[in-house]
Amino acid sequence: MTALSSTALSGLQAAQLRLDAAANNIANAQTPDYRRETVAQQATSGGGVQTQVQRAPQAGAALEQDVVEQLSATYAFKANLRTLQTQQHTLGALLDTQA
Incomplete structure (x- = not known):
């Protein structure tokens, strides 16, 4: 596995x-x-x-932060997925050129 794909996969896991x-x-x-x-x-x-998942030091809800975090995580997931797709496309084009 290349460094690019391992970086993107760790980003996908972090976003999830x-x-x-x-x-x-x-x-x-x-x-x-x-x-x-x-x-x-x-x-x-x-x-x-x-x-690393951590617990807040005190109890309490922060729904606005959690909604923003969900949106941010969704965008990060999509960006890392796009990185993997681009890598796959580039490798496919290189293999087509060599064949």
Whole structure:
């Protein structure tokens, strides 16, 4: 697997985790003493991103943040998917040229 595809795949996984955490926060907004989940992301030296789910220090809902996080995660997912599609298309064109 190339560095480009592993970077895009880690981005897809990070976006999915962000989307899941935001959806879980919205679903549990009315749950007493529920502490929101947040996703911390950190770039890795080989490319890509490392993610970790964390709990907020105190209980409380922030629906507006969770909706924005869902939208942001959706756009990140689409961008990383487009990167994989472009790589696949480019490799296909190179193979067609060589054949």
